[in-house]
Amino acid sequence: MEFRYEVEGGNFSRAGHASSAVKKILKQLNVDNRIIKRIVVALYEGEVNVVAHAHKGNILVYIDEQKINIKIEDEGPGIPDIDLAMQAGYSTASAAVREMGFGAGMGLPNIKKNTDELKIASDVGKGTTLEMITYLQ
């Protein structure tokens, strides 16, 4: 089953709508609470990343009995050094973004911690694609 959500860059008040929607779906599917929590935390971080850094993005969610596959594609600045971005505490967020309580440099590390498989592909100046897979059983 497929679900699709749009993310608007810069609109922090809407950040979290995709994670809330996916959370509701997983609850209806009777997925284990601990697994739901990991997925939702990872997705929320991913969503906030798009809002904080990109112009816009799309979230594609594919769910079957075994796993949930979430693809977050954005049009934005891209990540020049993925290894550096994966380090806890490293952040390129602007002062304004940090003031809102975002941009602590925990986004990608937190996503990695909360997913079973994570793939990141980035094209500097064009955008970033995150693919996260979590097994449901």
Add this chain to the structure above:
Amino acid sequence: MANDQFYHALKVDESLCYGCTHCMNVCPTGAIRIRNGKASIRKNWCVDCGDCMKVCPVNAFYVEQDDFDKIYDYKYRVALVPAVMIGQFPSNISESQIFSVMRELGFTHVFQTEHTVDIINDAMIEAARKQTEKPLISSFCPAVVRLIQVKFPALVDQILLVKPPIDASAIFFRKKLQDEGIPDEEIGIFFVTPCAAKIAAVKSPVGETKSPVNGVINMDFMYNKVYHGIKNRSGSGVRSPGENLPNLGPKHIKWTLTNGEATHMRGRCLAIDEIHNVIDILEKVENDEIPDLDFLELRACDESCAGGVLVVGNRFLTVERLRKRAELFKDIHGIPEDLASYVDFMKTRLPLKPLEPRSMLKLDEDMTVALRKMQQVRKLMCYLPGIDCGACGAPNCLSLAQDIVQKEAQLSSCVFIQRTMEKHKKLHSDHAIRIIDKVWGKDRLDKDCTKLGAKDEGT
């Protein structure tokens, strides 16, 4: 607790309910459907918040209480009175007067629910140190506890496992009477409740095997009796208020109001009242959106217990009165004297057992089946109009779609689908009327000038 044993206190008086959609539209858990022209509550979904009762235009909801005469089943009859009860009375009526009248009404003892607040607070701080997953959520409001069980099952482990004042005070006072030599079976403790949720918590307790409270009396009922008693007191037969007065300080009096708990907990604490606000914050907590939060005080009613569905007075005035009373007793603080020697006993009795989630959101236990059902729901939503009018007897199109998939409704329950079916000659107009009869009651569409707002209303 098995779902089939699940008790809830809110009931529908079918002789008064005329089948409108007010309650169905406000229910925060989507627990109400209209069938045969009457509201029906899904037992396992209802958290007894009382929003339906507050919004009903004909007072068709009622809260089942124990018969007042039940107190005479016991030789020692204890009224457990929360501070909001006192807040119903103007300041020229004293606690002593109120409690005297309650004793004249048949109680042998009057005891205040918030008497044990200090011990509870200490136990909460202690438990907060041990329970690692933050933020911790107070177990104070039984509607919130149930809301978390049915709608936020992932957060069940974050409920602080300490009993609320009603249980703690009942346990303490029972023990105190026992220590005076009174046999347990002769003690009847009756809670004067401001809300439906606390009744449900007594009748089917969560996190303990048996409630220490024997029965419940609705606050509106008690208020009328007491106020009448105060207004019509004669000199003879006047009783003393008993020995437990006055004993509450500002912290105790304000404990059940908004911020009553949060101001006395450690770390970053938030107090939130009103059930929709509570749902909003629980959504955020579930997403891990609020880091570094230590404690959440969550109350289902606006203005907390002062806004309880059985509280007669205006909630803002109740809060004002209680704050004034708190000011009067500002020198009283710390654990009351009579409790001091029971601190160790209470410590052993305050922990709650871990709570069980009982999600009402899942479409099926089996994920394969749930996936299939969700696909069906999404297909049905292609056809349903998305008007959320409630004319099918479900609160919105999505609920109808889910009801259809769960075989509790048909697609033809939708009045707009009916139109389309009639147009394509798939539904006879007589059949369409029969469907409407089924949801809204027979002859519902007949002319009736006595209904609410019609020209002969009430005749």
